[in-house]
Amino acid sequence: MIERKIVLGVYSDSSLNNVELGLIETDGIDIFEKPVSLLRPYSNELKDEIYKFMLKGDFSDTLKMSNLSKKITAFHKEAIDEFICLHKRNYPKIHLIGYSGHTVYQNPDEKVNITLGNFEEIANHFKIPVIGKFLNSDLTAGGRGGPIFTTFYDALTRNEKKPLCIVSLGGIITMTSINPFGQLQAFDSSIGLVLLDHWIYTKTGSEMDFNGKYAKLGQVDTSLVNHLLKDKYILKTPPKTVRRESFMDLYKHIEGCSVETGAASLTNFIAKSIHLSSSYFNESPIQFILTGGGIYNPTLIQMIKQEIKQPVKTALDCGWDNDTLNAQAYAFLAVRSQAGLPISFPQTTGAYEAVTGGKTFYPTDSRFA
DSSP, rough: EEEEEHHHEEOOOTSSEEEEEEEEEEEOOOEEEEEEEEEEEEHHHHHHHHHHHHHOTEEEEHHHHHHHHHHHHHEEEEEEEHHHHHTTOOOOOOOEOOOOOOEEETTTTTEEEEESHHHHHHHHHTTTTTEEETTTTHTTOOOOOOOHOOOOOOOHTTSSSEEEEEEESSSSSEEEOTTTTTOOOEEEEEHHHHHHHHHHHHSSOOOOOOGEEEEEOOOOHHHHHHHHOOOOTTTTOSSOOHHHHHHGGGGGGTTTTTTTHHHHHHHHHHHHHHHHHHHSSSSSSOOOOOESGGGGGGHHHHHHHHHOOOOEEEEETTTTGGGGHHHHHHHHHHHHHTTTOOOBOTTTOSSOOOOEEEEEEOOSGGGGG
């Protein structure tokens, strides 16, 4: 029997909006009690610095990368400090920290993952073992480095009707299928809010299409959307994982649009790509559950419901803490990692076999050796 543990998950979101912190009690199989959570927004200065570094892609500049990693680590430490101060009365003992760091580059074809953030420094600062680098074992085992949250979603949906599909509406659109017997399938279906957010930011200076207002005012360019849907990645059979930079080529196709038409067309593209990608599952889902930042965009939700004929609900409808689901997932994976339980499977990441993942970084204090 695996011991139940109090674990803090820390996740830096791909859209660079927030650092998520989610504390759960879990044995790596089930989740007990409701999570405790915190969101800490990135400063505009740090957000811009990370974004420009990722856009430039000069990963041979080790000095710049090291300095940026120090800033990210310092910011994450501040967020964890804040969380612990807020909740130390109810949670005086945290057994583990599941830490994502911030991924700035991933190429599954070359088996490369570059993540910034100092795991050892966080372990030593808080005197708590930190588990990170979850993707390395999967890449070594022939996987594509994701998606890796499938076991977490399985635990989260114990009482839901199946087969179901969980759609994560984040910077990347990830789809996870769970059938009644627990078989798991997952893949990145397409680029998601990253492209839409980039469009809105370059045209208006706003971080995103808040409440889908631009898309609601715009007219969908059907021929443009149909052209985007012919992208070779979308038509590729899973397992597959999106490389953000490869999808940025689609941006040139919408440059001549008005703000509203571009927003409407990109939003419709996301909705249609989800419907198209659902055909790759072995069993057709009888319901869809939407998670991620995209659930706060009513125009996007409406378009998804128009495309998908099965019942659709959101994480909020399920009573989940949507804003920190990714952080909770890393907390869950930390316990699975310590217990040697698998987090990657042939039908989720393309690994040769089911493999565990994650490396434990112990504080230098001899009590943890």
